[in-house]
Amino acid sequence: MTKYIIRRLLYMIPVLLGVSLIIFILFKLVSGDPTAVLLGKNATAKQMADLREQLGLNKSLWLQYLDVVKSAFTFDFGYSWSTKQEISKMILQGAYPSLCLSVPAFVISTVLSLLISLVVAYYRGKGIDLFIRVFCIAGMSISALAYILFFQWFFAFKLGWFEISGFEAEFPFVISYIALPAIIWIVLSIGPDVRFFRTVILDEIYQDYVRTARAKGLPEVTILLRHVLRNALIPIITYVVIQIPSLILGALLLENFFSIPGLGGMTLNALNSSDFPVMKAMAILSSVGYIIFGLLSDILYTLADPRIKFN
Amino acid sequence: MKAAVLLIGLLCLIISCSKDRNFDERELHLISPEKIAGFDPIQASDMYSGNEIGKVYEGLFEFHPLKRPYELMPNLADALPSVSADGLTYTIKLKQGVLFHDSPAFKEGKGRELKADDVIYSIKRLADPKLQAKGWWLLDDKIIGLNEWREKNVAAPATTYDEEIEGLKKIDALTVAFKLKKPYPQFLYALAMPYAFIVPKEAVEHFGKEFLNHPVGTGPFILPVFQQSNRIVYTKNPTFREKLYPSEGEEGDDKRGLLADAGKKIPLVDKIIVDIIVESQPKWLSFQKARADLLEIPKDNFDSAVLGGKELAPELKSKGIRLFANAQLDVTFFAFNHDDPLFKNKKLRQAMSMAWDRGEANKLFYNSAAVEAQSVIPPGLGGYRKEFRNPFIKYDLDMAKKLLAEAGYPNGKGLPAITIQTRNETVSRQIIEHFAKNLEKIGITIKVGMNTWPELVNKVTKRQHQMYTMAWGADYPDAENFLGLLYCPNASPGSNGSNYCNQDFDTLFKTATLLQDGPERSAFYEKLNETVAVDSPWIFGFHRTKFYLSQAWLKNFKFMEFNHSQFQYLNVDLEVKKELSKKF
C-alpha cells in the first residue's frame, strides 16, 4: 500500500507539470500585459516598462514557465499583483469563510441525497419514486442565479429569516449568515446527487447477491441498508470524495451575492483584474487538491471493496 | 410530522443566531461596493479605497466638507501654504501635537508626534520605483530632483531614502518646503489626494510587506489589522487631536441642520462598520433592513426608491429615509480611436453623435437625472458654461443621415461594422445595445466587445480598439483633469485613450495649465472646451447624477465628490434610530 501511495504521489509530478503548462499558456495569453491595470489610469509608459521588468515579464517564456512550475512544487505563490497581499495569506483568510459555507452544505446535501435516493430506491417504479425524481430534476433545471435572486429577496428580506448578506466568523452567528447560501447550495446539488446515487443503488439492487439475501428471508429494509448500500457506497465514495477539492474553490456566485469573503470571490476578483499570481495559485491548489483527493478516493475505494488490491 | 417540527426548530435556531442591534453606541454602518485591496495610501487609486484610507490616514490638506464649490482647507498643515511669487516654492507648516496611532511599530507602542520628516518620507515613498505607486503620475516631473532620485533607485538593490532632494526640503521640525520644476496649479489638490497621505517610516519598516494590512496614520479612526474580509470595523482614535466640526458652510446648510454639530470635537461616531457588498440586490435589501445608514443607490434600484425622478417612495418616506441627488464631476463618452483612418472623417463622427437619442438613454439608464454632456468639462468646474450648446449632440436623424452621406457613406453604405469595447457589466452592455439600436436607424452597424477591466485598459493603452466607452471621474476639482483627456502628449498609453491630436488645442492647453486658478484660466478652459466640442473627438455622453439614500438618524451627510475624509463629520442620532428601528 505504501508503494502504491508513493507511486500515486509521484504521478503528481507529471500532472503538476501539465497543469502548470495549461495555466501558463492560458493565463499568459489571457493576462497579456497587466501593467496598465496595475498602475492605474494615469500610468506613464516608462512606469509600465519598469513594472514589466519587476514582474519578470521580460524574461524568456521558458523561464516564466519555470517560475510557474516552481511555485507549483514549493507552494510559494508570492504576492498578488492587484492587491499586493501575500497570496498564501489571502488563501488562508479566504479559506475559512469558504469552508464555513461549503463543508456543512456539502455534508448535508450528500447525506440528504443519500437518504432520498434510498427512499426512492425502496419505492422504485412507484409513484413516489417518479415524484421525487421529477422534483429533483426540476430543481436542477433552474439556474443558480434565479435561486439566489429569489431566495435572497424572499427568505432573507421578506421573511427576515436570515441575514441578507455578510459574514461573521464567530459561532453561532455564522449560522445566520451561511444558512441561506447553504440551503441554495443544497437545493442545487441534491438533483445531480440523487440522480447519481439512485442509479448506483438500482444497479446494485438487481444483482444476484440481493436475490440471495431475499432468499435468506432478510427484510427489504435490511437488504437495502446493509447489502445494497454497502456495495453502492463504493462508487458513491469516489463520487463524493472527488468533489471535495472543489469545495476549497468555494461557490463563486453564492459568495458574491452573499458577500462571503471566501476564495470564490477572490478567484473572481483575480480573473477580473488579470491577477495572474492569484489565478495561478488557485489553479495549482485545486489541482493538487484534486490529485490528493483522487488518491484518497482510490484508497477509500480499496478499503470499501475487499476485491480490489493495491497494485 | 416529526421532520416538520425538527425543521421549524432548526429554523428558529438559525433566526436566533442573528445578532441584536446595538443602540448604545454611535455606530455608523456603511456599504462599499468594491473589495478593498489594502491600506497603502500610495496605491489607493479608486474612490472606494480612498474612502477607507481616509478614515485612518490624513493628508496635509482636505476639502471643506460643506463649502461648495470645493475649497481646500488645512488638515495636517497648520494653514494654507505660503507660495513664492514665481509660484514654484510652497512652504508648509504642520500642526503641532498631531500623534500617530498607537502601534507596535513605535517605541513602547505609543504613537509619536508627526514631523516634517514624515511628509518628506511619504512623498518619497510615492516616488519609490520599487513600490510602483499608482499615484506617481501626480508628482511625475513636478518636484525638482524627485525624478532623478527615482531613476537612480530603479536599478539599485534597495531604495535609499536618506538622500536629500532639492525640491523636498525640511526647514525645521514642523516645516517643509516643496520646490517645483514648473508651475503646477493643481499641486495642492495633489497633496489632498489619498496618494499623498502621511505614513510613518517606522510602521512601513516594521511591517514590511504587511504594511498594507496594518494602517498606522493620524486619522480619526483606527484599524489595528486589516483582514481580507467583507466587513471592516473602525473604532474612534482615542489620541486624536482637537479637531472641530466646521461652523460655516454653504448657504442654507444651517437650515438643513448641517451646522447643528458646529464646534463639536470630531469624530462624532464611536465606530464605523463598513460592509463590502458587490451585488446590487443585497445592497439594496440591506439598506431597506436598516443594516446600513447610507446607500449609494444602485442605478437599477432607482425606480423602486424614487417615483418620477423626484419623490421618494412612500414606504421609504414613512421610515424617514431621505434622498440626496447630486451632480457628479464626471463625463461618460464613446471614444473613437483617432489612429483609425475611418475616424479622421469628422462628418462621420458627427453623424454618429447626432443619431444617438440621448434623451431616451438618459431616461433608461440615468432616470432622466443626468446632464447631457456638451463637451468634456462637467458642471461645477471652472470652464463649464451653462449656456453652451454643442450642435452635434442634438438627436436629429435627418441631419445625421445628411452628415453620413456627406461623409461618404450614404445610408451607411460602404461603412464597415464598428466594434465598441466596454467593460463586462450589465449596464455598460445595455448602453451600447441602446447606442447600436439608435445607429441602426441611419444604417450603421455597431458591435459590442465585452472585456474585463484589465482587458479594456490593455486594448486602450495598446490602441487595439475602434471605439470604446468609459466614464472619467475627477481626481481633483480642476478642469485640467478633463481637458487633459484630449491632449496629444497624453495619448496612449496615457490618459488620452482616443489618441486625439489637435495642435491648436494642445498649444492652448499648455498655456492654460500653467496658470493659477482664476478667471483668466477659466476663460481659457471655456475656449478649449467649446472649440473641441464641435470637432466631436468623442461622442459625448452624460454628466451623471449620484443618488444617495440616508436613514433618518444619519446626520451631517452632504454629498462630496472627494469624500475620503467625510466620514469623521457624520453623526448618528441614537434616539431617532431606536424609535424608527421598530418600523423596519
Next chain:
Amino acid sequence: MSSHSILSVKNLTVEFQTSEGLLRAVNNVSFDIPQGKTIGIVGESGSGKSVTSLAVMGLLQKPAARIPNGEIYFNGQDLLKFDEQQMRSLRGNDISMIFQEPMTSLNPVFKVGEQISEALRVHKNLSKKEAWDKAVYLMNQVGIPKPELSAHKYPHEMSGGQKQRVMIAMAISCEPKLLIADEPTTALDVTIQKQVLELLQKLQAEYKMSMMFITHDLGVIGDIADDVVVMYRSNVVEKNHAETIFQSAQHPYTKGLLACRPKLGANPKRLLTVSDFMTDSGEEKIVPVERVQVFDKEIELKESSPVLLEIDQLVTQFPIKGGLFGRTVDHFKAVDGVSFKLKKGQTLGLVGESGCGKTTLGRSILRLVEPSSGKIIYDGKDITHVHHEELRQLRKKMQIIFQDPYSSLNPRMTIADILMEPLNIHKVGANKNERFDMARELIEKVGLKSNHMGRYPHEFSGGQRQRICIARALMLKPEFVICDESVSALDVSIQAQVLNLLLDLQQEFGLTYIFISHDLGVVNFIADEVGVMYAGKIIEMDKASRIYKNAKQDYTRSLLSAIPKGITKNSMAPLI
C-alpha cells in the same frame, strides 16, 4: 394432496408482462415433493423451471410477474396466500435456495462467515457470536477446509466450488425442510460438480430435508433424484420416478434428453438429439435405427495423413507487474512447454479445469496471444514470428470458435454483416451479392435459414448463435479450426446438436480441429486424440479410447470419474 408431501404445487401458472405483451412462463404446472425426497426438475433454459422455483420462494419480480391461478402448498399452507411478512419468515428458514452462479450470488463486500450467520440471526435469534460459531460449524459441515479461517474470507478469495459450498452452508443454516437448488453445479468444473452433488446428497440425508433440484442436464440428477419432473416450453411433459424415467421415458423430449449426452465408452458416430425424437411441434418421431448404432470410432482412418500442425516447446507467459514503477518483476507461465503434433483431418481434444492454460494455448497457436518461446509449425512452415500480411493470410486457414456465444458476436451487426466481414477483409468474392450468396449458403449448412441473414445476434438463442459463430469461422474455408469450449455454455440438448454439426462439417470440409473443453465426456466423443492439461503442461496424451480405458495419471482418472453417468444407481444406461 398427499399428506406426506412437503411441497405440493397445483396448476401453477406464471405470466410476465413484457414489452411484447403477456408471456406465459409456467403453464398449469403441478407436482409434489414428498417428505425427505429429492425431486429433479429438468428442462432447457427458458422452459420455466427457474420461474417455478422463484414462485415457490415468493421471489418473483412484482409487478412484472403475476400468478393468475394455481396453489403452492407448503406443509399444508398455501404460500400464495401468505403476505410478504409471512413469506419472509419462511424464506431461508423453512425453505432455502441455492443459485446457479456462486460468483455473483454472494455479496462481495461481506465476509462469508457473516453472510452465513445472517440468516441464523434473523430466524433463530442467535447472538452475533453464536451465529458466527454456528457458521464456522456449518462451513466445516460443507467441507470447507480450516473453517475458522475461511469464515473471515471474502467471496473473491475463494474458488468457485468453495463459494458454492458457502451457499450451501447458508442454505442449510436454519435446517430448512425444503432446499431448492437451481442449477447449482452448472457453472462448475466437472470434478467440483461431482463433489458438490455428493455433498448435497450427504446433507440431505443428514438434515432429512426435501430437495428440489433444477437442472438442464438429466445426467446430473441420475445419482440424486428420486422423482423427476421434465419441463418443456412452460409445461410439465412427464413426471415419474427417476428409475422409470431413465429406463422407460414416455415423452419424446425426455427420450431426447436422455440420449443426447455423450457417454464414455460408447462412442456413437454422432449424438442423438431431441429433434431426432420429436418434431418442432412436439409430435413424436420414429428414430431411424442407423443413427442409434454404437461403435468405436475407426482410428486407423487418419493415421496416414500428413502432419498439419506441430507445436514444439511452446511457452506463453504473462508479466507480473510490481514495484514502484510497475516494472515486470516476474512472469506467469500460462502455457509451459507444450509440444504435440496434429495430423490433417484429425481432432485433438484438450481437457483440463479452468485456469490450466488450455485457452491460452489455443490462442497462442493462432497468434492471438504472442507466445514467448517455442515453435509453431503449420503446414511445414514456422509461423511463430510471421507478421502483417503473412499473418493475415494465415487467418484464412486457421480459425477459432469461442466459448461464449453471447459475447463473441458483435451485437450491432446483422448476421449477414458478421458473415460477410471475413470475406470483405480478405477480398474474397467479386462483389457484395456474391459474398452474400456465399454467406447464405453457409448459414444453411449450419442449420439456420437464409431469412435469418438480416437479423441481429440478440434475436437468436445460444445454440443458434454458436452456429453463427461456426459459420463465421468457416466462411474463409479454413483447414484448421480451434473450438475453445465451444459447447460448454450450451444446454446438453443443444450441445449435442452443435457437436453433430461440427462432426458433419469436419467430414464435409476435411477440417482439422483442436477441441478445448473441461468436459472429458465431450472431448472423448469428438476427439481422436486427447491431451490432458494441468498447470500449463500436457500431462497425458493418448488416443481417446485408450485414455478412457487406461488413464495413467491420477488426475486424468479423477476427471473421468467425475463425469455424470447419466444413469441411476441401480441400472445401466438405457439405449431405448
Next chain:
Amino acid sequence: MKSNSLWKDAFYRLSKDKLALCALFIVVIYFLVAVMSGAGWIASSWSQEVGASNLAPSLDHLFGTDIFGRSVFQKLIRGTQVAMSVGVAAAVIAIPIGVILGALAGYFGGWVDDFVTWLYTTFSSVPNIMLLISITLILGKGIFSVYVALGATSWVNLCRLIRGEVMKHKEREYVQAAGAIGGGHFRKLFRHILPNVGHIIIINTSMQFQVAIKSEVILSYLGLGVQGEPSWGTMIDDAKLELVRGVWWQLAGATIAMFLILLAFNILGDALRDALDPKLKGK
C-alpha cells in the same frame, strides 16, 4: 424480413415511455424554434420596440417588454437559438476529441494510454470555471469562444468514459473474433468497438447539453457570454438588476424557457440511459 437492431430496440423501448416522449417532443420543438429563428423565419424582429420600456406581461406581450421596450417573448425565442447552438457546438467539439482520444487510449494502452490519461487528468485538475473563463478571454468574447470553451471542457468526461468502455470491449470475444478473421486494429476499433460504445456518447451528450446551457448563464453573468444577440444568460443577468424594482418577467421568462429544456434533457437523458445501456436491459 423483420430485423431489430439494438438501436431500434432502444427506440422502441423509448417510445413506450410517455414521459420520455414528452421530453423528446419538447427538445424537438426547441430545436425547431432554434433553427427557425436562426433562419430568420421567426423572432427576426426581436430588436424592434414593441411598446414602452419594462411593460408587465399582458396578452399583447406575453412576457412583457424589456428595458428598451423589446418583446421579452421574442428575445426568449431568439435566445433558444443561442442555447441550443451552444449545446450542439460543445458536443461537436467535444465528441471527436473525447471519442478519438478515449478510443485510442483504451484500445492501444501502453504509452498512448499513459499520455491520454495524463492529458485528461491534467485537464480535469484545472478547475472548470477557470478553463471556461480563460478560454473565452483568450478567444475574445462572443458566441464562438463560448462554443470552444465549452467544447474544450466537456471532452474530458467523455474521453474517460469511452476509454474505460473501450478497454472493456477490447477483451470481449467478438473483438477477438474480428482479430481471428484477420481484421486489423482500425477495423476492430472503428467497425466493432465504437458502435458498441455509441450509447455512451449519446447519453453523455444529453447530459453535457444541459451543462452547456447552464454554463452559458454563468458566463453571461461574468459578462463573457454571447453579445449582440439575446441569450437566456444575458436575460437572467439583466434580471439581477431589474428584480428589485419589480421587473420579474425577464427572469421568469428565461428561467421557464431554460427550465423546460433542461427538464426535458434530464428526463430524456435518464430515459436514454435506461433504453440504451445494455446493463440495465430487461429490468
